[in-house]
Amino acid sequence: MTSASVQNYLKAIYQLQENSETVTTTALAQHLDISAASATNMIKKLARLKLVRHSPYHGVELTTAGEKMALEVLRHHRLIELFLAEALDVPWELVHAEAEKIEHVISEDLEDRIANFLGDPERDPHGDPIPTKAGTVERPEYQSLLDVGAGQSAVIQRVSDQNPEHLKHFSKLGLIPDATVDVLSREPFDGPLRVRVASGREHTLDETLARAIWVTPTVEKKAYRAKSKSHV
Amino acid sequence: MTSASVQNYLKAIYQLQENSETVTTTALAQHLDISAASATNMIKKLARLKLVRHSPYHGVELTTAGEKMALEVLRHHRLIELFLAEALDVPWELVHAEAEKIEHVISEDLEDRIANFLGDPERDPHGDPIPTKAGTVERPEYQSLLDVGAGQSAVIQRVSDQNPEHLKHFSKLGLIPDATVDVLSREPFDGPLRVRVASGREHTLDETLARAIWVTPTVEKKAYRAKSKSHV
DNA sequence: TAAAAAATTTAGCCGCGACTAAATTTAGTT
DNA sequence: AACTAAATTTAGTCGCGGCTAAATTTTTTA
Ligand SMILES: [Mn+2]
Ligand SMILES: [Mn+2]
Ligand SMILES: [Mn+2]
Ligand SMILES: [Mn+2]
Numbered sequence: 001m002t003s004a005s006v007q008n009y010l011k012a013i014y015q016l017q018e019n020s021e022t023v024t025t026t027a028l029a030q031h032l033d034i035s036a037a038s039a040t041n042m043i044k045k046l047a048r049l050k051l052v053r054h055s056p057y058h059g060v061e062l063t064t065a066g067e068k069m070a071l072e073v074l075r076h077h078r079l080i081e082l083f084l085a086e087a088l089d090v091p092w093e094l095v096h097a098e099a100e101k102i103e104h105v106i107s108e109d110l111e112d113r114i115a116n117f118l119g120d121p122e123r124d125p126h127g128d129p130i131p132t133k134a135g136t137v138e139r140p141e142y143q144s145l146l147d148v149g150a151g152q153s154a155v156i157q158r159v160s161d162q163n164p165e166h167l168k169h170f171s172k173l174g175l176i177p178d179a180t181v182d183v184l185s186r187e188p189f190d191g192p193l194r195v196r197v198a199s200g201r202e203h204t205l206d207e208t209l210a211r212a213i214w215v216t217p218t219v220e221k222k223a224y225r226a227k228s229k230s231h232v
Numbered sequence: 233m234t235s236a237s238v239q240n241y242l243k244a245i246y247q248l249q250e251n252s253e254t255v256t257t258t259a260l261a262q263h264l265d266i267s268a269a270s271a272t273n274m275i276k277k278l279a280r281l282k283l284v285r286h287s288p289y290h291g292v293e294l295t296t297a298g299e300k301m302a303l304e305v306l307r308h309h310r311l312i313e314l315f316l317a318e319a320l321d322v323p324w325e326l327v328h329a330e331a332e333k334i335e336h337v338i339s340e341d342l343e344d345r346i347a348n349f350l351g352d353p354e355r356d357p358h359g360d361p362i363p364t365k366a367g368t369v370e371r372p373e374y375q376s377l378l379d380v381g382a383g384q385s386a387v388i389q390r391v392s393d394q395n396p397e398h399l400k401h402f403s404k405l406g407l408i409p410d411a412t413v414d415v416l417s418r419e420p421f422d423g424p425l426r427v428r429v430a431s432g433r434e435h436t437l438d439e440t441l442a443r444a445i446w447v448t449p450t451v452e453k454k455a456y457r458a459k460s461k462s463h464v
Numbered sequence: 465t466a467a468a469a470a471a472t473t474t475a476g477c478c479g480c481g482a483c484t485a486a487a488t489t490t491a492g493t494t
Numbered sequence: 495a496a497c498t499a500a501a502t503t504t505a506g507t508c509g510c511g512g513c514t515a516a517a518t519t520t521t522t523t524a
Contacts, residue, residue, distance in 0.1 A: 025502055025503085034481090037504080038482055045480095045481095056502080056503075057489055088346065089345070090345060098339060101338075105334055106333075106334070107329070110320070113321070237512095257472055268471075269474080269475095269514075270513070272474085288473075289471075289518090290472095
């Protein structure tokens with residue numbers, strides 16, 4: 001019923017809302033790689049459809065109906081990602097691009113069958129929560145690996161799926177959801193991060209990479225370096 | 233690269249060519265449920281792209297390039313049908329509609345993974361041959377169940393996937409590829425057909441249904457009714 | 465073989481979702 | 495507070511793939 005374009009806009013607005021309260025035309029345009037004028041155009045259409053509230057020159061916000069639609073698309077997307085990974089061994093840096101297209105064309109019946117096949121999963125391969133059929137979704141507050149102090153260890157909860165090259169790199173290093181990492185040291189001024197993974201291997205992550213990994217800290221292993229939060 | 237519309241037109245032309253040498257604008261329009269004017273429009277575009285030869289007022293024909301593209305789409309379609317049936321138990325009357333959409337959005341890599349998962353299959357769930365990656369396809373000459381004489385038996389090779397209600401009915405009766413049917417009797421003037429399936433159950437099929445089932449005849453089981461081809 | 469019917473193409477239109485260039489509004493700076 | 499820069503919207507255009515109505519060509523029928 002609603003076009004793939006409308007679905008992509010709603011999904012983008014939802015994802016931008018996760019970071020900042022209100023979503024600007026420019027942010028939306030950049031996220032979707034289109035011109036600002038095109039974004040304005042679609043925003044006006046979405047407002048007509050009562051899927052967003054538009055405060056001209058100030059930003060856009062999903063209505064309840066708009067958020068529900070966004071979550072439906074997001075559910076499709078993440079179920080498909082996991083399904084491709086599980087059923088066909090598609091590597092996790094490729095599932096996003098495939099899901100971006102397939103999410104718009106599957107029936108509700110197929111969605112249900114995929115969810116059932118996967119045992120009603122709660123996370124996609126990157127650790128992102130899968131919205132429920134009812135239209136709810138978890139919003140766990142993770143910490144960026146960047147903000148973990150030296151000497152602390154943490155469990156990876158999710159990894160940004162935006163950059164396939166980064167994903168490929170992360171899986172090579174063992175930086176995947178549920179893996180434990182020890183932060184060894186941190187260069188000043190947001191410099192690179194030295195980490196050790198469960199296998200014992202040590203790796204250096206620059207700021208951009210570390211920012212794409214979200215974790216929950218575990219209890220500190222070693223006491224000889226107690227300074228953590230205030231450090232750096 | 234090429235749009236879903238172009239792909240659907242090419243596929244439609246290919247399938248119409250299987251029955252009649254040349255494909256008319258009207259036949260194409262009916263097949264795709266669009267106006268004749270729209271069909272003409274797209275035909276001219278396809279001709280510009282060298283995917284068809286158009287003889288105005290007389291019909292259209294795929295070029296080698298057009299046929300290759302049609303077969304690529306058809307390969308996607310049939311692999312997806314079989315994959316949905318095998319991996320997710322989607323009933324065979326539903327796989328066609330899903331595949332009709334998904335066929336346009338999967339990558340070549342995903343196509344390869346699906347083919348590999350299925351063990352490079354040769355037939356889709358309805359018995360239709362799956363084109364190879366190289367762009368070739370079998371064109372077996374089956375006989376309609378309608379043309380099998382009383383007393384003969386036959387092995388079902390394929391069943392038309394055009395009508396979901398018919399498919400549902402066929403699977404209920406056990407009329408699926410590789411099943412053996414005995415034709416018991418045939419009413420005159422293309423009247424209904426009485427058949428027995430392997431389970432021993434007997435069913436009556438009207439002309440439309442019988443025409444949708446394609447078979448290869450087997451050796452005759454019983455000699456007391458030797459008249460076969462000339463009978464009816 | 466001429467007239468009628470059917471098939472096909474042409475002409476003109478529309479909604480969608482993109483674009484650029486120009487106008488407008490808002491935010492930042494001195 | 496005025497000026498400037500940045501963000502946003504408006505205006506106008508385009509290609510795509512549909513549509514209807516009218517013109518044209520082919521086929522059928524009388
Ligand atoms: Mn998408
Ligand atoms: Mn993901
Ligand atoms: Mn299709
Ligand atoms: Mn089929």
